[in-house]
Amino acid sequence: MDDFADLSRRIESMIRFGSIAAVQMAPPRVRVQSGGLTSAWRPWFALRAGDTRDWDPPTPGEQCVLFSPSGDPATGVALVGLYSDSRPAPSSNPDEHVRAYPDGARIAYNHVTGALSVAGVKTARIQASGLCTVDCPHAEFTGDVHIQGKLTVDGETLLKALLTYMNGLAGQGGGAGTRISGAIEHNGGGLSSNGVTLHAHVHPDSHGGDTGGPK
DSSP: HHHHHHHHHHHHEEEEEEEEEETTTTEEEEEETTTTOOOBBBBBBOOBBBBSSOOOOOTTTTEEEOOTTSGGGGGOOEEEEHHHESOOOSOOOOTTTEEEOOSSSSEETTTTEEEEEEEEOOOOOOOOOOOOOOOSOOOOOOSSOOOSOOOOOOOOTTTTTSSSOOOOOOOOOOOTTOOOSOOOOOOOSSSTTEEEEEGGGBBOTTTBBBBBOOO
């Protein structure tokens, strides 16, 4: 009879639904609360834990399943990632892959529309030792852009402007100054150097008057 009770208890404990009671980061372990049982510190399943590894620790209160192949929760492993009323799915759209974070950040990709959205982040950094390439027909920045290194702009033909600006251009030449090779065409407004406007500049003539402006 005692053997039957022990066997029944072990079968019942092989698969137990519960929630994360506590999380330990190093080494990665969790305690699982299932009914009146609180497990010992047990590992949880990750997507990958080999040469490529993932790190996304569970949070207290997250629903999970405690698998104990021998029927002893002391040897169990926690499978996390079950939605609950307090932590529902971040989307109901079957076309989306979404990752939501507790600070409000959200990464979503819609594989039907082909739209990738990253929202709610405070800072972003991409670091590469070689080259980063953005390959698209059109790129748009809605805020200020600060480039600390050199800026090189290539165009295909003379008819396509190498640099186009809509609200003026200001800067400092630095130690190397500013050098332009090739033809320069200026239309409208004045072209001034050291306070002298080119199209209105005149010189004294030999008769005590002034020469005419440039033609």
